[in-house]
Amino acid sequence: MTTNYQVLFYLKKPKTWSKGPIPIYLRITVAGVPKETSVGRKCDPECWSSEFHRASGKSENVRLLNTYLDSLERKVEESHTQMSKDRKEITAETLRDHFNGVEQKKPMVVELFTRHNKRIEELVGTEYEKETLKTYNTSLGHVRNFIIKYYKKEDIGIDLLDYIFISEFEHYLKTKGGIQPISAKKYITHLKSVVKTQCVLTKLLPGDPFLQYKNKAKANIRQFLDKAELTKLENKVIKVERVERVRDLFLFCCYTGLSYADISKLRRAEIGTGVGRGKWIFTNRKKTATNTNVPLIAPAIALIEKYKDHPMCEETVFPVMSNQRMNSYLKEVADICGITKNLTFHLSRHTFATTVTLTNGVPIESVSKMLGHTNIKTTQLYAKIVDVKVSADMNKLKRKYK
Template sequence: MAKKQTFSVLYWIRRGRNTDNASPLFCRVTITGQRYEIPLNCKIRPQSWNAAAQRSIGKTAADREANRIIEDTAQNIEDTLERIRQKGYVLNVENFRLMYQAQENPYSTIKTLFEYHLILEKKNLSASTIRQYGITCNHLLTFVRLKYHVSDYDITAIDKAFVNQFFAYLQGYQREDKKKLCTNNGALKHIIRLNKLMNIALQNEWVNRNPAASFRIRFNRVEKEYLTEKELQAIQNANIKPHLAIVRDLFMFAVYTGTAYIDIYNLTPANITIGIDRSLWLHYNRQKTETRCAVPLLEPAETIYHHYETYHENQLTRHIFPVPPNQVVNRYLKQIAAAAGIDKEITFHCGRHSRSLF
């Protein structure tokens, strides 16, 4: 039998040793036995408090101010309940606290904190980095939905246990399907992003601690995959469909130049110059490190470049290659590897690690 839902509000003073003969006033919201206390940030004399009337019966300015704060708080509670009803959220302490505190700080939840970070850093972040922060936010929101049955979560309630359990969740702990969402290193990157967001909240004094700061970051050593000369030759000779041939050209260009996916995507004919040796050189700034790179175009890379001249027509503002999305490229590379008879987990990044063979 389902437990009957109850809701009550109580205003009370915390009596104790008060040198100024005044006691702090609090509001307690109780939802089905769970309490949420709201400090009202004012004090009144205990003899002025009428518990039955839930008001101060004194005549001083402090008493009048206390009653005004009680009325404002009551209205805020009603407004919070209305927002919960409008959004169709479950009425529980977590959702109530979340919606109530959002009135005081518009960035008091996980989702709004990530939105604030995007506003703050959007001009300084690449599209791929912004996408990764979005993935971290989605993982966090899914985690709190499954664990706490809420659509968002109050950042002041995040503690060390939350961070540890989130990391375990990413590793597949207590998931019904036992599916591992991330590798150890992938999960740690999500913790690093959470740590950065919580530092922003700490700097703005939205939280009084950053529980993610003490999480132990320990990456597993990963051996980077590469292809042998024989395997690269097999890829070159593989009989594949035209749409896969474009990805093969991009991959081999990365092999001969050591260029990352995003940098190949950004290349235009303006990046190709003639060096003092009268041969073609590739000049570009690496997006990841912002370092300047100058790479001679070996004959195979130059052949690939010229193969796409009808695409870019030597227009300095056009991309050199028709580059598909990174996920598509990696999916096609798996098909190319299968056609070449290569039993390795090949990604576009393997091209950079295979460069030393030439």
């Protein structure tokens, strides 16, 4: 986009001036904002035309002065053209500095990352979760420590953001940082997001430094409860109310694919009649804000009925505790039920995706939609898990037929 500007030469009288030649100044105006600079020449006010903003007269000195001023005006035009070509921000100040050969301050990596995280912080509770801010701040810490270690500086200009920076950062995370490859991939993904929004889309960088970069880290095989473990969990009689309640909420997530954040805000108004006249959940995922509609199967409906008269459930469907307490009690649930796997609400979603749906023939497209995934590739990770289970089951069968 072209930004218009105006150039004006004028005489600027010093405070101590009484008579004689006056310094000539150049004023550059962009969007109504003026900035001035001295041109290093003087002119007698009697020989200055306020109408044409040039020296007046036919002497050789006047001709040479006006020729010089014309050359300065062309230089401003050249600066404007170059800045437009480079897609640099054009203000009266930046245009004046470019004209004077003053190098603008380079945008810095840590500075831009910090600004990005500050914007997330301002939107926590509306567009972002606290956990999102926490993970981005962790990523910022890794970037800052890498720059100090690798470049021996507190910060560097974004012009050093290239393929070498990215690959060296990845190597640093895996070695000096002691971070597992899949976690390193997450931190690099955060950096990529910041570079895209703060540098590439804003044209501060001429190209995307991540264009040729490929991360080869593979996601770990996600744990889930098999049918036998799910049945054991469901049938176990638990006499302690708080532990029984957490077990029930975990089971509900296993049968619906909801996360802790989703079940904690689930309201009765979000349970309704859907296609086929069965009971459905109609809600939005808190993490991605995507619409999630889930048909309820019998075990899930039974759990809703069990808590419909609970004193803590006037508007919400379940009496949910804090995430910290729930995870603590899940360890008790696992011990009571004799389950050795680490029970978390992430594992409950994995169980829904695998044991409850994919293993029973539910198409992956439907599973992806119910989980609220924005990319089906995320759901395909669960399909690979199911393939692993099928392979293990078939190997058992093969041994029987040897």
